[in-house]
Amino acid sequence: MPGPPADVVRRLYATPPDRFVAARDAAVAEARQAGDPRTAREIGRLRRPTVAAWLVNLLAIRRPELVADLTQLAEALRAAQRDLRGGTLRELSAQRRAVVGALVAEVRRLAAAEPAAPPAGKLPLGEVEATLNAALSDTEVAEQVRAGRLLRASHYAGFGEVPRPQLRLITGDDEEPTRPERAGRSGEPERAGKSGVPDRAGKSGVPDRAAEARRAREERAARAERAKRRRTAARELEKARAELGRAEAELSGAERAERDGAATLDRIETELAELERRRAAAEQELSRARLARRGTERALTAARRRAGEVEAVLEALDAEEGDADTGDHEAD
Numbered sequence: 001m002p003g004p005p006a007d008v009v010r011r012l013y014a015t016p017p018d019r020f021v022a023a024r025d026a027a028v029a030e031a032r033q034a035g036d037p038r039t040a041r042e043i044g045r046l047r048r049p050t051v052a053a054w055l056v057n058l059l060a061i062r063r064p065e066l067v068a069d070l071t072q073l074a075e076a077l078r079a080a081q082r083d084l085r086g087g088t089l090r091e092l093s094a095q096r097r098a099v100v101g102a103l104v105a106e107v108r109r110l111a112a113a114e115p116a117a118p119p120a121g122k123l124p125l126g127e128v129e130a131t132l133n134a135a136l137s138d139t140e141v142a143e144q145v146r147a148g149r150l151l152r153a154s155h156y157a158g159f160g161e162v163p164r165p166q167l168r169l170i171t172g173d174d175e176e177p178t179r180p181e182r183a184g185r186s187g188e189p190e191r192a193g194k195s196g197v198p199d200r201a202g203k204s205g206v207p208d209r210a211a212e213a214r215r216a217r218e219e220r221a222a223r224a225e226r227a228k229r230r231r232t233a234a235r236e237l238e239k240a241r242a243e244l245g246r247a248e249a250e251l252s253g254a255e256r257a258e259r260d261g262a263a264t265l266d267r268i269e270t271e272l273a274e275l276e277r278r279r280a281a282a283e284q285e286l287s288r289a290r291l292a293r294r295g296t297e298r299a300l301t302a303a304r305r306r307a308g309e310v311e312a313v314l315e316a317l318d319a320e321e322g323d324a325d326t327g328d329h330e331a332d
Contacts, residue, residue, distance in 0.1 A: 005043040012046060013057040013148055016116040020048040050151040051118060052127035055107045060148035062110055066103060073099055074136040075224055100132045127153035 003009070008027055015023045024046055031040035049057060060067045077092050107128050111117040135142040141154045142287040 004039060004046065008043060009046070010061050010148060012043075013049060013054070014061045016114060017048055017051055017054050019116060024048075047151055049150060050124075050127075050152045051202065052124040052131065053150040055111060055125075055128050056131050056145055056150050056153075058110050058146040059103060059107050060145055060150075063106060064146075070099060070132065070135060071142055071146060073137075074142055092312065096133075100129055100136075103132055104129050107281060117241070123201060124153070130155045184276055 012020060012023055012027065024043060026042045028040045031037070031043055073092065073096060077096065080092055102123055108120065108123065108125065111123055112120065117123075131141070131145065131150070131154045135145045138154070144150045175280075
């Protein structure tokens with residue numbers, strides 16, 4: 001089923017929140033007068049945004065080209081994060097900060113041009129910035145921002161489409177860095193003996209025991225270093241998983257609270273709409289009662305006037321009859 005007209009939606013969501021309900025009711029009345037009850041019902045379902053959401057909607061409605069640039073930047077960021085392109089991601093992150101800062105400044109300028117906007121010192125620009133950052137990471141928030149129909153500010157909690165960084169354990173199978181060949185006393189490369197262990201080309205051809213011991217110590221130190229790095233990475237992984245679990249639990253609780261709040265708001269707005277309907281019906285009934293009372297008062301006044309006139313006629317007749325009786329007596 002198609003929604004309310006797009007021009008009506010833009011006009012309403014560009015209206016400051018403290019005037020939204022009155023503007024929505026006027027639009028509902030216009031649709032009813034035009035003989036379109038379905039559109040009137042759809043307009044009546046539109047909900048009032050918070051001040052922060054209104055500011056973001058105002059940006060999308062007044063400067064859609066800036067929001068389009070934000071959408072393109074979000075796509076580039078998501079692509080870089082999926083591919084784990086560190087250099088590109090750093091450049092785009094710097095660009096993100098610059099773009100969001102410019103958009104917040106534009107929101108401040110747009111609000112200053114609105115007569116009914118809150119004072120500059122009371123504008124929730126922090127919530128506006130958080131919402132724009134969330135739009136860079138959450139496609140659903142980005143679509144609401146682009147459409148200019150945001151109802152409340154959003155915050156990106158670090159989950160969603162953006163992939164999480166993956167920890168990589170370092171094992172003993174990792175490739176060792178290549179070490180340069182050691183040269184003998186004469187500058188010649190070492191040659192391997194029959195045992196496969198390089199030896200120096202001495203006069204007697206006896207392997208260099210000191211070099212073998214040094215290499216053994218280096219290998220033991222490398223294995224110890226790898227084991228230490230494995231233990232450190234394992235601890236970091238365990239810590240990261242614990243933090244992830246806590247964050248996911250907090251996010252789940254926040255989402256439940258948001259759903260409960262939205263349901264409460266919907267219920268209150270439904271009750272308010274019903275009360276407004278009942279008030280309108282009561283006002284109409286009161287108007288009809290007043291008209292009926294005024295009609296009754298006019299009828300009463302007319303009846304009283306008519307009764308007075310009749311009483312005057314009767315009094316005149318009585319007077320005439322009295323005069324006639326007096327004349328008769330005198331004649332006798």
